[in-house]
Amino acid sequence: GQNIDQPTEMTATEGAIVQINCTYQTSGFNGLFWYQQHAGEAPTFLSYNVLDGLEEKGRFSSFLSRSKGYSYLLLKELQMKDSASYLCAVRDWDSSYKLIFGSGTRLLVRP
């Protein structure tokens, strides 16, 4: 079966750091993605991990542990515009490369 778990909601303060966790149990694994989605808009790509470790890109970092089926997205120096849903997705192992998404974490950044 396919199961991807994320917290439903998180709240953080502008300027702070927040970590959004994602655990997965999937029949195959070919990479893990994080997308950001503002209400009513398309998901936009944030990060991709296929090997264990930390990938850093500006204010955003993503970590992967394949043995633990675990990833997190770290957002630093939070800005009000970071209020959005954050989607964790596992890419299927077969040739389709389709994405299997979690339900998303709705992040609210407060002043």
Next chain:
Amino acid sequence: DTGVSQNPRHKITKRGQNVTFRCDPISEHNRLYWYRQTLGQGPEFLTYFQNEAQLEKSRLLSDRFSAERPKGSFSTLEIQRTEQGDSAMYLCASSYQGGAGSSYEQYFGPGTRLTVT
């Protein structure tokens, strides 16, 4: 390139009617995916195309759903005899797979929000 585009952005229809959505992928992207997203959930895979060939369909895609990608360019998703349970956001994504320049990233369009009354 302006990215993935979808039309219409919103569609309200009565139960039992047929609807068709269009997706224009990023040019030269050979893969095109359709996903469905309901409120508070992540997108769920429906089907995908490699060029003009439809290679996989999810069990979510009942016989009332059909998708095409003639000539490997734009794609259409048709829902026949719509039901209230079909109300959702239908997202299209494209990517380039294979050979030099292969992308691991799927680029999403803004989606078509369907409301069935």
